[in-house]
Amino acid sequence: MVSELCLGCMTFGRETDEEGSREIVGRFLEAGGNFIDTADVYSTGVSEEITGRAIREVRDDVVLATKVRFPMGEGPNDVGLSRKHVTRGCEESLRRLGTDYIDLYQVHCWDAAAPLEETLSALTDLVRSGKVRYIGVSNFTAWQIMKSVCVSGANGFERFVCLQPQYSLVERNVEYEILPACEEEGLGVIPWSPLGGGFLSGKYRREGGPPAGTRIAEAVESMEEYWDRRATGRNWAVIDAVGEIAEATGKSYAQISLNWLLRQPAVTAPILGVRTMEQLEDNLGAAGWELDEGQVQRLSEAGAPEDTYPHRFIRNAQRV
Numbered sequence: 001m002v003s004e005l006c007l008g009c010m011t012f013g014r015e016t017d018e019e020g021s022r023e024i025v026g027r028f029l030e031a032g033g034n035f036i037d038t039a040d041v042y043s044t045g046v047s048e049e050i051t052g053r054a055i056r057e058v059r060d061d062v063v064l065a066t067k068v069r070f071p072m073g074e075g076p077n078d079v080g081l082s083r084k085h086v087t088r089g090c091e092e093s094l095r096r097l098g099t100d101y102i103d104l105y106q107v108h109c110w111d112a113a114a115p116l117e118e119t120l121s122a123l124t125d126l127v128r129s130g131k132v133r134y135i136g137v138s139n140f141t142a143w144q145i146m147k148s149v150c151v152s153g154a155n156g157f158e159r160f161v162c163l164q165p166q167y168s169l170v171e172r173n174v175e176y177e178i179l180p181a182c183e184e185e186g187l188g189v190i191p192w193s194p195l196g197g198g199f200l201s202g203k204y205r206r207e208g209g210p211p212a213g214t215r216i217a218e219a220v221e222s223m224e225e226y227w228d229r230r231a232t233g234r235n236w237a238v239i240d241a242v243g244e245i246a247e248a249t250g251k252s253y254a255q256i257s258l259n260w261l262l263r264q265p266a267v268t269a270p271i272l273g274v275r276t277m278e279q280l281e282d283n284l285g286a287a288g289w290e291l292d293e294g295q296v297q298r299l300s301e302a303g304a305p306e307d308t309y310p311h312r313f314i315r316n317a318q319r320v
């Protein structure tokens with residue numbers, strides 16, 4: 001059982017120092033949150049260390065999630081989803097987190113170099129040895145999710161219980177295939193970058209570039225929140241819709257955007273990313289109330305993904 005908002009710890013040890021991070025965790029727990037997400041690669045292990053110290057007193061009350069896949073060293077086996085790296089990655093995450101179990105151990109992305117059977121077998125061993133409670137996946141396509149679920153079923157391996165995809169009002173492509181696959185197979189969905197890296201907070205304007213010192217101003221082209229990827233006509237239309245509803249409801253842009261995600265049927269818990277306590281307070285205000293149907297629809301239509309084949313064909317075929 002997890003709270004309807006998850007706290008992401010990617011800023012810890014990077015934009016946010018340890019003292020600030022611990023205050024953020026404390027406030028999140030005080031507000032009723034119990035779900036916390038980090039990864040081995042965030043600040044090369046420092047995020048896990050800070051997170052572990054921040055929850056030490058309440059460890060068993062927290063559902064603690066971390067990830068494995070990206071490089072933690074220069075060697076050929078310091079990366080990926082081989083049995084060797086997954087097993088060692090788990091041991092090292094446990095040490096940095098200062099705990100003897102991880103509630104949700106997530107594969108951070110597909111690894112074409114590792115056989116899926118090997119990865120799932122290694123993850124299953126971690127669950128059976130008590131080091132991990134549940135396994136999850138992040139950044140998989142729909143066929144990768146479906147193949148994983150089938151390989152688990154056919155071999156008696158542990159099954160991925162949830163997906164962590166990028167999903168927000170400005171990144172809707174998961175709606176084509178990925179969310180339906182999760183709903184069909186009963187995987188929970190915990191969206192990352194629920195504000196598109198901060199774009200949906202309303203602090204960006206059409207005129208001029210991104211304000212200096214913000215995540216988006218610093219993002220390079222390979223990062224999802226890169227300015228040119230966010231500052232599109234469709235995304236400004238989304239911002240206009242969020243702004244209209246913010247004015248009508250007295251809620252902030254971030255609260256409107258996060259509440260829309262909370263209203264999506266496939267979503268379990270958006271993962272909040274914050275740099276400051278003020279941002280956390282703002283984003284916590286996304287829960288405990290509901291946009292009305294018309295407002296949800298207005299937001300959904302503003303950034304709706306293009307209607308594509310074969311989805312359109314299949315939908316029409318259901319009518320005959």
Ligand SMILES: NC(=O)c1ccc[n+]([C@@H]2O[C@H](COP(=O)([O-])OP(=O)(O)OC[C@H]3O[C@@H](n4cnc5c(N)ncnc54)[C@H](OP(=O)(O)O)[C@@H]3O)[C@@H](O)[C@H]2O)c1
Nearest residue numbers: 008009010192193194195196197198201214215273279282
């Ligand atoms: N699985 C993956 O591949 C993956 C990838 C990325 C993230 N994640 C997870 O998802 C979590 C959240 O992702 P994210 O950090 O990209 O989420 P996000 O909410 O889309 O972006 C967070 C950033 O937006 C700005 N912001 C947040 N709330 C704000 C507010 N109320 N007002 C103004 N600005 C605000 C802050 O940046 P500035 O102040 O610098 O503008 C903050 O660092 C991460 O902590 C991590 O746990 C996973």
